[in-house]
Amino acid sequence: MLFNSLTFVAYFGVLLAAYYSLRSWRWQKVLLLLASYAFYAAWNPPFVILLWISTGIDWFAARRLDVEDRRGARIALLCVSLGANLGLLGFFKYGGFMLENFQNMVGFYGMNFEAAKPSIILPVGISFYTFQTMSYTLDVFLKRAKPSRSFLDFALYVTFFPQLVAGPIVRATHFLPQCETPRRATADMFRWGLFLMTLGLFQKIVLADVMLAPAAETVFEWTRGPLATVDAWLGVLAFSGQIFFDFAGYSTCAIGAALCFGFSLPDNFRCPYAAIGFSDFWRRWHISLSSWLRDYLYIPLGGNRGGRIRTDANLMATMLLGGLWHGASWTFVVWGGLHGLFLGVERALRGRFGGAAWIATWPGRILLGLITYFLVNITWVFFRAQDFGSAKLLLLSMFGVITDGAQVLPTLEMAKVAITVTLLVIFHWIHRSIPVERAAERLPGWAHGMVWGGMLVLLGLAQGSDNAFIYFQF
Numbered sequence: 001m002l003f004n005s006l007t008f009v010a011y012f013g014v015l016l017a018a019y020y021s022l023r024s025w026r027w028q029k030v031l032l033l034l035a036s037y038a039f040y041a042a043w044n045p046p047f048v049i050l051l052w053i054s055t056g057i058d059w060f061a062a063r064r065l066d067v068e069d070r071r072g073a074r075i076a077l078l079c080v081s082l083g084a085n086l087g088l089l090g091f092f093k094y095g096g097f098m099l100e101n102f103q104n105m106v107g108f109y110g111m112n113f114e115a116a117k118p119s120i121i122l123p124v125g126i127s128f129y130t131f132q133t134m135s136y137t138l139d140v141f142l143k144r145a146k147p148s149r150s151f152l153d154f155a156l157y158v159t160f161f162p163q164l165v166a167g168p169i170v171r172a173t174h175f176l177p178q179c180e181t182p183r184r185a186t187a188d189m190f191r192w193g194l195f196l197m198t199l200g201l202f203q204k205i206v207l208a209d210v211m212l213a214p215a216a217e218t219v220f221e222w223t224r225g226p227l228a229t230v231d232a233w234l235g236v237l238a239f240s241g242q243i244f245f246d247f248a249g250y251s252t253c254a255i256g257a258a259l260c261f262g263f264s265l266p267d268n269f270r271c272p273y274a275a276i277g278f279s280d281f282w283r284r285w286h287i288s289l290s291s292w293l294r295d296y297l298y299i300p301l302g303g304n305r306g307g308r309i310r311t312d313a314n315l316m317a318t319m320l321l322g323g324l325w326h327g328a329s330w331t332f333v334v335w336g337g338l339h340g341l342f343l344g345v346e347r348a349l350r351g352r353f354g355g356a357a358w359i360a361t362w363p364g365r366i367l368l369g370l371i372t373y374f375l376v377n378i379t380w381v382f383f384r385a386q387d388f389g390s391a392k393l394l395l396l397s398m399f400g401v402i403t404d405g406a407q408v409l410p411t412l413e414m415a416k417v418a419i420t421v422t423l424l425v426i427f428h429w430i431h432r433s434i435p436v437e438r439a440a441e442r443l444p445g446w447a448h449g450m451v452w453g454g455m456l457v458l459l460g461l462a463q464g465s466d467n468a469f470i471y472f473q474f
Contacts, residue, residue: 003253025182036161047123057084058133062140062147081137089130097328125165136172153179162254168268168288183262196256202455203249211420212242215413226405232397238417274432278342316340335382
């Protein structure tokens, strides 16, 4: 069930009415849990079983970890939890990828091995809810948190429908305390929640799907040779805007939908295209994933405590795995590796030139921000390209190495990309230190109403756009 569908609008309205008609907090949570299972089952009902498996195993493991003092037994319980979660994730998401690479490896050594290509359907959102349940068990194992006393609360934490399939990746320490007392949205919370849902749909449908997706798809799906430099760059810039509006749009909808039921979810984006450096970028882009990788992978590997070489190795390992998390393809691994490389280079440069006075000036900050944005767009080529050959050809076109490329973008599409991306970057720089909600509070009521009404009108004009969110495939 897509947020950008009439089916979801009806589902959401009926669920809200039923939720607030109940007076028992327990039955309200039961309703949300059943509604969340129904929401997930709308894609493929049998995959609900995977949610039940993850929920049951992690519930049991955490309860036992809380009362078990023997180190060996605690490690065994943790391994059961991690093994089950990573095993399911590995089979469904990486099974075909691992088999293909095994065949390539044995073929390299002259051995012939042919296996039937597995027909594995990727359960939507499995990467998100797997990381979410793993963080719960890890926190209990590390004694950062106590296990939930209510199985109902824990099941709802795993399955809560607004963020179930594409995040944010919520920590148990953030969500479970909210389940202890009745949640009812105030009038302001409800109004702001609906506004955020409208804003998220506007980002997805109008900006991502209508304004940017056609140019990105034309460029990245072009298979008949090189492209003109301008077309290549506009296609990459279109995708950089598309993936932001698409993913941030989902997160904004999720936060807004949760708020309508009285729950709060963490921010997932904070103007990432105004980042000054890659460490700043990852504090602003997909915040729930970057903080997860930091807390459960980078820091346990040693973080920055083992000297420069060890720190760079930890950064690279973290980002390579972060790239692989996004998809079973070597292009995603390279995307993550480039981010790891840029983070390492930035760290070295900061140690050498970090005290330079010009860095603190506005011109210096804007220059560093534009360099960051430029390099981020280079990495997006590998994220979106279908294979390395396509990525190489596109990069050669972008940097003018190939000068006789095809012009494939109509003038209207070029104008849409140029205007939308320029406004996006300007907006991010204006609001890089000012949250959207604080900016909205400063608007007079009539201006807020005009913005809201304008988005609704444009959403109505963009009818028929029912594309799935990009991050559903991850």
